[in-house]
Amino acid sequence: MAGAEQPLFDPAFVRRLEGLALLTQKALAGRYAGDRRSPKRGQSVEFADFRNYVRGDDLRLVDWKAYGRLERLFVKLFLEDQDTSVHVLIDTSRSMDWGEPSKHWWARRLAGGLAYLALRGGDRFNLYAVTNRLARSGPHRGQQSVWRAWDFLTNLTAEGQTDLDRALPAFAGQHSGPGLTFVLSDFLTPSGWQDGLRTLQASGQEVTVIQVLSPEDANPPVGGDLRLIDSETGHIQEVTVTGPLLDRYQQALADLQRELRSFCHRRGIGFHVWTTDVPVEEALLGWLPGAATAKGGSPS
């Protein structure tokens, strides 16, 4: 595929990621900070707010300078120390190795971008290649670990089949507790994905689903009498491609996306669809819509 020809992480991409990181860092933190307020409040060094003193409050937290000026007792509140875990699960089945550019290439590049942003933000980062089993890279911490994550991504190949209903619970069993989890897949899997996502969410993860489709998936450039071969399973389907059948195909795709979307919305799971002809940077921005509007600019 063309993705093999174009390097995953070329310098131009890295430069754009740096710009993106500057743009999005605050927003990224701001978005998740309120949600992740720790019960051990005040142990952080970052000031958040004041509130009136009530009996029983730790006297060490009283702002005596304010008392000196105002003769009232205020307690200083500090942000929790946000040591968030970010997990990215990449579907690396054969069906991902498809399209121009391929979904595999695009998903890995997106995962690389997420790794860069997460590690720049000081989060812990875990990378999982999902087929029927999990291959893990991480946990990574610190900006220097980006290269290790990227090495792992570069060496990933699209092999075998993916069963999300089995792979996601396996991941959930390893990681209980809060964290951000991104699932990157085309979701073109007959075995289903609902149970996997349910288990993932039940394990306390904040889940974001990103469906990666190639333009060929959305608009198959086929016609006539075809023996369609499933790249992942080898399943053979003979079809006579006609206008109505193509309409039906689009309908089936729309049905799948509607089901995914409604499933995710009902559970508060973030859901995004990207086709691989969209630059990864744009996807990162689109995934963080607040950044673009808050800073009044959009990266090319």
Place this chain on the structure above:
Amino acid sequence: MSLLTPAAFWLSLTLPAILVLYLLKRRYQDQMVSSTYLWRQALRDLEASSPWQKLRRHLLLYLQLAAAALLVLAAVRPALLTRAPSGDVIVVLDASASMQAADVAPSRFEVARSRARALIEGLGRGDRLTLVTAAARPRVLAVASRDRAELLRALGEAQVTSETADLEEALKTALASLQGRSGQTPSVSAVVLSDGRVAPASRPNWPMTVRYERVGEDAGNLAVLAFSLALPQSRPAGSSAGGPADQAADQAPEAPALTGLVRVANYGPNPAGAVLDLLAGGQVVATRDLSLAAGEEQDLTFAALPPEPSYQARIQPVAGAPAISDSLAVDNVAYAVSPSADRARALLVTPGNRFMERAMSLYPGLEVYRATPDEYATLTHPETYALVVFDGHLPDRLPATNLWLINPSRDSLVGVTASRAVAGLEAADPSDPLLRYVDLTGWTVARSHRLDPGTWARPLLVDAQGPDAGGVLAAAGEKEGRRNVVWGFDIHDSDLPLRPAFPILVQNTLSWLSPSDVVPQGAIRPGDLVPLTLPAGASKARVVGPDGQSTDLRPGEPFAGADRPGIYRLIADGTEDSRELSFAVNLNTTVESDLKPAETLPLTESRLPAQGAPAPADPGAPDAGAGAVQAADIGPLGRRELWPLLALGALAILTVEWWVSTRGY
């Protein structure tokens, strides 16, 4: 339902051909896709939403097959036959001259033939068809056949004639053939394919329905209705009884000029002009312009025609004039033979018989010569006489000509007994033409030989009573193509010469024996049986028709080969006097020349009641037995061809196919 061209079914090979092409074309191309998951969803939705989706995948194929099938069906030309008769069907194909008319293309007969073909092809299972053509003599082509191929072959053999149709005879013959083949046939229906221009006939006594399928339109026609040549009336009919003349060729005097009488008619609805030519030996001798009003008949007289043996009268369109409506060609020509100026010669060999000489000389058609037995012995060619009468004398060798033996003394033509007394005589058959107008009452013959007529002769006069009652006194008959009369008694032993009827008897006998009967003088129509006898002195003869075809004349049988108009020549072989006798055969009948198709078939109820059935008391009552006459034209046989509908359907399907193809289904 019938198929008019079932041979076109081989075109149905196009169906498997389309299928094969489709299968060859329908090669699935391998195409790798990331996942067939969505495709399966799409197909499942599609197949679930319309159960015939699997068919729809090959919709184009099915449409093409349907179009091809419809085209093949159109090619075999299925047709619906309405009111097709069933059971035992007799198809009578009118083959008379009027069916040659070309008012309907290509001719009435061919139209009738194609209708008969439709009938054959519409024949139901179990129906049997008898095919007969109606002309002067019916011709049965197929009897009670179920085999369409055989029937069609038989139909192909049917030929139109220049004759007049005898419908009654055709129906009777067909019925007889049918019963001879399959015994009693309870329900018979007959279909008469005709223009109705047939001689009036009566129905056969058989319960059958007769359906008249009218062929032809009202068409104009010019016809020569009659043509005859006559001698001027100036020649005296004298007779001479002189010395014998055995020279073969009698130098005739200068032949007199002839008068021609022609009757022409215009049967068309419009006036017509034409030219009438008289031809002799291929040369136009006389010509006259015709101008006939609609329906007019004209008699034309041509005087002072040169004495040629035969003439032809011919109607031709005026050169350069607009075409006239003349649908029938066969009646545009008529033929006539010049009447013979020569009278036949007869020889009376007698020792002396004034009564016979006198009676024979009264006969106008004969030149009578007399000879004694001694003089007769010196004759070298007695057979050149058309008739030799031996009175009381019998030569050693009888000449090969018509003979009248009076009082033969020994066995010759007939066996002869000794002469005995005759108690009384009577006619063996009073209706015999030789005894016409002859009153035998009181006739006396004293004594007579008794004759043994053998197989060829019929008795004329027999003993009325006495011991020899029934003994034959006189006999007549034809032997080896010649006519002979034998009287077993001497005239002088009877009172015959004293009877007023004696000359009549002699006239009758001479008339029957006379050579003028060799060829008939009356009008002969195509298909008539022509009663011909061998000319005097000839041992055999042949008839040469207008087409040059020669037919040997079989003695004692009429000539049956006069099937077309023209001059027929009777040529006698084996005689030095090879005089040719000719007769003309002409259509000459209004029935055939008036081409207006008859509204009803001229079939009348048989006057005789059906055998075993009482005559219908009330002619108006429906009569299932002898059969009500149902000869009215009830319209042509309906045959609705379906191929235009099928072709239209194929076009519609092809249009749908094009639409489907462009829509990408």
